[in-house]
Amino acid sequence: xxELSNLSVHFGHAAALRDANLVIERxxxxxxxxxxxxxxxxxxxxxxxxxxxSARLTGQLSIDGQDMARAAERDWQRLRSRWVAMVFQxxxxxxxxxxxxGDTVIEPMLLHDGLTRRAARDRALSLFEEVxxxxxxxxxxxxxxxxxxxQRQRVLIALALACNPMLLIADEPTTALDANVALRIxxxxxxxxxxxxxxxxxxxxxxxxxxxxxxxxxxxxxxxMVERGRTAAVLGxxxxxxxxxxxxxxxxxxxxxxxxDGKRRRLPTIPGSxxxxxxxxxxxxxxxxxxxxxxxxxxxRPAFTQxxxxxxxxxxxxxxxxxx
Amino acid sequence: MRRLPANxxxxxxxxxxxxxxxxxxxxxxxxxxxxxxISTKFAPPSAEHWLGTDQLGRDVVAQLMAAARNSMTxxxxxxxxxxxxxxxxxxxxxALGGWVEDGxxxxxxxxFAFPALLFAIMLAAVFGPSLTNAVLAISFINIPIFARxxxxxxxxxxxxxxxxxxxxxxxxxFAISRDHILPNIAAAIIVQATIEFAVAILAEAALSYLGLGxxxxxxxxxxxxxxxxxxxxxxxxxxxxxxLCIVVAVLGFxxxxxxxxxxxxxxxxxxx
Amino acid sequence: xxxxxxxxxxxxxxxxxxxxxxxxxVMNVLPGDPALTxxxxxxxxxxxxxxxxxxxxxxxxxxxxxxxxWNALQGDFGISHSFRVPVSELISERLPMTISLAVAGMLVxxxxxxxxxxxxxAQHGRAGDWGVMFLSQLGIAVPAFWLSILxxxxxxxxxxxxxxxxxxxxDDPVAALRSLILPTVALALVQSAVLARVTRSSALEVxxxxxxxxxxxxGLSHRRILWRHVLPNALVPIVTIVGMQFAALVTGTIVIExxxxxxxxxRLIFQSIANRDLPTVQAxxxxxxxxxxxxxxxxxxxxxxxDPRLKARA
Numbered sequence: 001x002x003e004l005s006n007l008s009v010h011f012g013h014a015a016a017l018r019d020a021n022l023v024i025e026r027x028x029x030x031x032x033x034x035x036x037x038x039x040x041x042x043x044x045x046x047x048x049x050x051x052x053x054s055a056r057l058t059g060q061l062s063i064d065g066q067d068m069a070r071a072a073e074r075d076w077q078r079l080r081s082r083w084v085a086m087v088f089q090x091x092x093x094x095x096x097x098x099x100x101x102g103d104t105v106i107e108p109m110l111l112h113d114g115l116t117r118r119a120a121r122d123r124a125l126s127l128f129e130e131v132x133x134x135x136x137x138x139x140x141x142x143x144x145x146x147x148x149x150x151q152r153q154r155v156l157i158a159l160a161l162a163c164n165p166m167l168l169i170a171d172e173p174t175t176a177l178d179a180n181v182a183l184r185i186x187x188x189x190x191x192x193x194x195x196x197x198x199x200x201x202x203x204x205x206x207x208x209x210x211x212x213x214x215x216x217x218x219x220x221x222x223x224x225m226v227e228r229g230r231t232a233a234v235l236g237x238x239x240x241x242x243x244x245x246x247x248x249x250x251x252x253x254x255x256x257x258x259x260x261d262g263k264r265r266r267l268p269t270i271p272g273s274x275x276x277x278x279x280x281x282x283x284x285x286x287x288x289x290x291x292x293x294x295x296x297x298x299x300x301r302p303a304f305t306q307x308x309x310x311x312x313x314x315x316x317x318x319x320x321x322x323x324x
Numbered sequence: 325m326r327r328l329p330a331n332x333x334x335x336x337x338x339x340x341x342x343x344x345x346x347x348x349x350x351x352x353x354x355x356x357x358x359x360x361x362i363s364t365k366f367a368p369p370s371a372e373h374w375l376g377t378d379q380l381g382r383d384v385v386a387q388l389m390a391a392a393r394n395s396m397t398x399x400x401x402x403x404x405x406x407x408x409x410x411x412x413x414x415x416x417x418x419a420l421g422g423w424v425e426d427g428x429x430x431x432x433x434x435x436f437a438f439p440a441l442l443f444a445i446m447l448a449a450v451f452g453p454s455l456t457n458a459v460l461a462i463s464f465i466n467i468p469i470f471a472r473x474x475x476x477x478x479x480x481x482x483x484x485x486x487x488x489x490x491x492x493x494x495x496x497x498f499a500i501s502r503d504h505i506l507p508n509i510a511a512a513i514i515v516q517a518t519i520e521f522a523v524a525i526l527a528e529a530a531l532s533y534l535g536l537g538x539x540x541x542x543x544x545x546x547x548x549x550x551x552x553x554x555x556x557x558x559x560x561x562x563x564x565x566x567x568l569c570i571v572v573a574v575l576g577f578x579x580x581x582x583x584x585x586x587x588x589x590x591x592x593x594x595x596x
Numbered sequence: 597x598x599x600x601x602x603x604x605x606x607x608x609x610x611x612x613x614x615x616x617x618x619x620x621x622v623m624n625v626l627p628g629d630p631a632l633t634x635x636x637x638x639x640x641x642x643x644x645x646x647x648x649x650x651x652x653x654x655x656x657x658x659x660x661x662x663x664x665x666w667n668a669l670q671g672d673f674g675i676s677h678s679f680r681v682p683v684s685e686l687i688s689e690r691l692p693m694t695i696s697l698a699v700a701g702m703l704v705x706x707x708x709x710x711x712x713x714x715x716x717x718a719q720h721g722r723a724g725d726w727g728v729m730f731l732s733q734l735g736i737a738v739p740a741f742w743l744s745i746l747x748x749x750x751x752x753x754x755x756x757x758x759x760x761x762x763x764x765x766x767d768d769p770v771a772a773l774r775s776l777i778l779p780t781v782a783l784a785l786v787q788s789a790v791l792a793r794v795t796r797s798s799a800l801e802v803x804x805x806x807x808x809x810x811x812x813x814x815g816l817s818h819r820r821i822l823w824r825h826v827l828p829n830a831l832v833p834i835v836t837i838v839g840m841q842f843a844a845l846v847t848g849t850i851v852i853e854x855x856x857x858x859x860x861x862x863r864l865i866f867q868s869i870a871n872r873d874l875p876t877v878q879a880x881x882x883x884x885x886x887x888x889x890x891x892x893x894x895x896x897x898x899x900x901x902x903d904p905r906l907k908a909r910a
Contacts, residue, residue: 439844445865563742567745
């Protein structure tokens with residue numbers, strides 16, 4: 001089990017991630033959405049112990065009961081691959097070009113699980129089959145430049161699964177791929193998480209993909225978790241103005257199953273962009289871009305308010321409504 | 325104005341020092357560098373002889389200054405001579421293209437097969453060792469280096485719109501090379517020349533040390549070192565000063581060249 | 597692939613031929629009459645005629661060139677004028693010294709430069725990085741022969757740990773190795789200054805690439821990532837420089853042999869220049885140039901071994 005409580009990340013004085021709270025258990029499938037600059041990739045890197053050197057972590061990040069927020073690189077090395085693993089955005093450059101992909105995939109097995117080369121090769125072979133790489137025997141011996149983008153992403157997924165991690169993080173795994181391939185990779189990740197009873201954190205711009213792949217969702221804005229809940233519920237009836245903005249105020253978009261045609265939906269644009277770290281507003285970080293403006297928005301940070309079981313948002317509108 | 329890079333500043337200081345001393349030696353040295361005086365040989369540093377005297381009683385400071393002048397002259401002539409031939413060949417290759425370009429580049433490849441020392445050895449075997457041969461050998465190895473740099477930079481400029489405009493206006497290839505290409509690649513050539521200046525100083529010192537360069541009585545840091553080597557039990561200090569001078573001069577021009585490149589090509593500077 | 601090999605080999609052979617033409621021309625055409633160069637101005641006409649006959653100078657230039665190349669290919673470089681023995685014999689006696697020096701120098705250079713360069717890259721922006729960069733900047737500016745003199749003054753004259761120069765032969769291997777330590781160090785320190793720089797910047801470039809992050813995410817240690825993933829990818833530019841450095845290294849052995857009075861080819865060249873022994877100089881210059889050209893050829897082939905992507909394209 002992985003638990004974040006009040007995890008914040010500062011660069012200098014600026015908080016790039018504020019008070020993140022999260023519990024991830026085996027079999028959970030969690031989507032994390034938000035524009036670029038929202039802190040979702042930083043969140044993923046924190047879960048891997050790979051936040052930049054200049055980042056200062058506060059709060060708690062516990063994996064298997066150990067607090068890892070200030071752990072040494074050496075300790076993280078033991079957890080990566082076996083507890084947490086990650087698939088990155090850009091499959092083209094994410095594989096060592098001078099190595100046969102098979103050698104890349106078996107390396108963590110030899111290192112962490114102490115397998116023999118033979119056993120590791122057998123496991124790699126079945127992993128390649130599991131992630132849908134045809135003719136795995138031949139593929140293992142190929143170099144990355146001999147494979148397509150989709151195949152490379154499957155190799156990277158196989159690499160991430162090499163040591164049966166408890167949690168797989170996929171950071172924009174489909175952005176660099178064309179629409180059809182992206183859809184299949186999304187489905188693959190979802191299926192793998194279910195079949196292996198593995199947790200999946202799926203980070204994406206693509207609300208349709210998140211809707212397909214996940215059961216729960218966290219919406220992030222400028223380092224804050226602004227809304228969360230069941231994926232269908234949040235995307236079906238968003239509460240936070242930012243989530244509404246993301247959905248383009250069209251309540252039908254992104255509800256699970258609606259986009260089975262595989263069309264990629266670009267995020268409808270919200271005017272403006274996430275402000276830079278140094279120029280964040282005092283109060284609610286969305287103030288200024290938000291269509292609704294209450295007097296306290298500019299000065300007071302909205303608290304996260306639970307509206308139902310496992311559902312809530314951080315917005316002054318919610319507390320206003322309560323007072324009425 | 326961006327702050328000047330540290331390597332440029334340090335290089336400029338060292339280069340001014342060496343060039344300044346070399347220029348000063350034209351009008352003044354503390355003693356005549358060649359005057360011998362057996363009675364004061366191996367004199368320790370004193371007010372009279374700042375760094376003492378050598379095995380023939382010659383003033384070390386005066387010799388170092390004269391050697392600096394010789395070293396700068398050799399490097400200047402070698403880089404100018406080899407550089408201008410190389411630049412001309414590079415411009416020609418770039419302007420004409422086709423088999424001319426191929427031919428020039430093959431010749432340049434051929435030039436790389438001969439380090440300066442090998443070339444100097446051949447010339448010394450045929451004509452006897454002399455400073456002129458050393459200069460010729462160092463110039464020779466500069467030709468392919470400048471030809472390559474010039475061609476590579478010039479080929480980029482040839483693709484620019486203003487060159488296309490000049491061609492459309494009916495200007496000849498050589499006129500364009502002179503008026504448009506050369507001014508635009510000057511920075512790259514100057515950077516290369518500064519770096520090759522450092523290489524030439526090192527080469528002259530090595531050749532003179534081996535007896536293939538400056539002949540007695542001409543002063544040269546390299547020759548001073550070869551004399552000092554035979555005296556290192558008697559007067560080890562004599563093997564220190566000329567070496568330090570070489571290091572300061574080479575380091576100076578090397579840093580200056582790096583600094584100039586950082587200034588003229590910020591893209592490269594960032595890539596580091 | 598076969599086509600690539602064919603083209604490269606052809607280019608290599610053509611370059612060697614061109615080099616031989618240059619060497620032959622400089623040594624035979626520039627001096628006018630080589631016999632006069634060898635014997636000097638006051639030689640008798642009879643002696644000159646006899647030497648011309650012995651060197652085959654009466655034949656036309658082209659014939660002389662062809663027979664020089666043809667004989668050289670069979671290992672016959674003519675007779676040394678000053679030693680009165682076949683040049684090939686002189687070369688084979690002295691080759692082991694020069695080869696040992698060059699190989700030892702290259703090995704020490706590689707070990708030093710790769711470890712310093714990778715360490716500097718790993719420590720990017722911190723003290724270790726600055727230290728390595730400073731030392732290498734300095735090392736580039738230090739002439740090998742001066743460094744040799746300083747090393748001799750310290751380790752031979754002052755501390756008396758190692759001999760100041762000379763070589764007593766291979767019969768006593770310990771003594772032979774001891775005589776080679778200072779020359780090798782002098783040769784390698786200067787060379788590794790350049791290579792350490794290239795290694796560092798090349799490694800830094802590779803460390804920015806995505807696959808390094810993938811390797812880290814797989815739980816690999818820093819050390820393993822640096823040596824198993826970063827270094828092989830950084831090798832292409834490193835190998836280029838190593839190829840070019842081989843020229844400097846070969847020249848370096850000529851200088852170093854003369855500093856330490858080692859009986860190798862470099863020493864032989866200088867004896868031959870002093871003796872006006874043109875056939876020997878010509879053979880040695882050709883040999884050194886051929887080594888440089890061969891080194892560049894080998895580098896071209898190495899690229900393909902290092903990078904499978906080039907194999908696909910080649």
